[in-house]
Amino acid sequence: MTIAKSSEPDLKTLPDHTQLPDSDGTFVKNFQEHPQSLVLTDSLQPVLEQLHPDQHYAIGQDCGIYWRITDPPERGAECPDWFYVPNVPPTLEGQMRRSYVLWQEWIPPLIALEFVSGDGSEERDRTPLDRTSESRQKPGKFWVYEQIIRPAFYGIYEVQKAQVEVYHLVENRYELVPANERGHYPIPQLGVELGIWQGRYGNVVLPWLRWWDSQGHLLLTGDERAKRAEQELQEERQRGEQRERELQEERQRGEQRERELQEERQRGERLAELLRSQGINPDEL
Incomplete structure (x- = not known):
């Protein structure tokens, strides 16, 4: 040039x-x-x-x-x-x-x-x-x-x-x-x-x-940001699944307590019926 x-x-x-x-x-x-x-x-x-x-x-x-x-x-x-x-x-x-x-x-x-x-x-x-x-x-x-x-x-x-x-x-x-x-x-x-x-x-x-x-x-680079976002999403899904498991366990415990209360009521009713059959008023005990 x-x-x-x-x-x-x-x-x-x-x-x-x-x-x-x-x-x-x-x-x-x-x-x-x-x-x-x-x-x-x-x-x-x-x-x-x-x-x-x-x-x-x-x-x-x-x-x-x-x-x-x-x-x-x-x-x-x-x-x-x-x-x-x-x-x-x-x-x-x-x-x-x-x-x-x-x-x-x-x-x-x-x-x-x-x-x-x-x-x-x-x-x-x-x-x-x-x-x-x-x-x-x-x-x-x-x-x-x-x-x-x-x-x-x-x-x-x-x-x-x-x-x-x-x-x-x-x-x-x-x-x-x-x-x-x-x-x-x-x-x-x-x-x-x-x-x-x-x-x-x-x-x-x-x-x-x-x-x-x-x-x-x-x-972070774009790839690192995407991987971090995916990781955070995965962790959030895992936390959601953990919360769902905990709620399920709580529901099961509630159902178990309800069954136990129902059984307790049934035992009480059977006992009251037995007492009445023997001429005893359970309400006066």
Whole structure:
């Protein structure tokens, strides 16, 4: 791609999301990445429904955020494994976004997450862009997020270590967010906390990056919510059946007492009849 150089480029001539690659050409690093993205998106859905009744938000999963024009175009993008942008339409001109283009959108993500399979040096690389040379060296990922893309929160999840670092943009610099008493990292704008959960998702038991609400309750995926609802329904049916058994037992005890009283009356009547046959009035005893 050849882009004419200009001190003030015409935004109308810049490529949009339909003209830029939707991938940086790299392989997903491990089998956990895609389900990890899905569990984050799925479990956050009820929160987003409340925050955005107009459905104006975007979630990207391993797709590019373009921040500058380069040749090839992929060198001017970062591809977070997961990111969320508030207050943008879910589609552009009736099309799903192929990527997120900052010069087309202007609104930065609220949070961007990277899932690390290596040693994390790439995600923590603060090497600045060298504007004085034609070097093809790409600036560090941390620097691009902090200085250019500028999501309010940047998370680095080290899958192998089952730990996450969360940074908050404060006065143009990222500051490490301390964990709260639950070991979670609050994201106040969403009213949620981010942390590590050990458990089963799909058919695998692993440490997963998950959301909790501000009271520390795990946000469930749709499948987990359905299973919990089914479990609660089953428990309610069992409680109903138990109540029915107890009522049945109570009815049986009542019937037994009624039979015993009836037998007692019959014995009394037979005794009274015997006394009368012997000339004794039982009412005078």
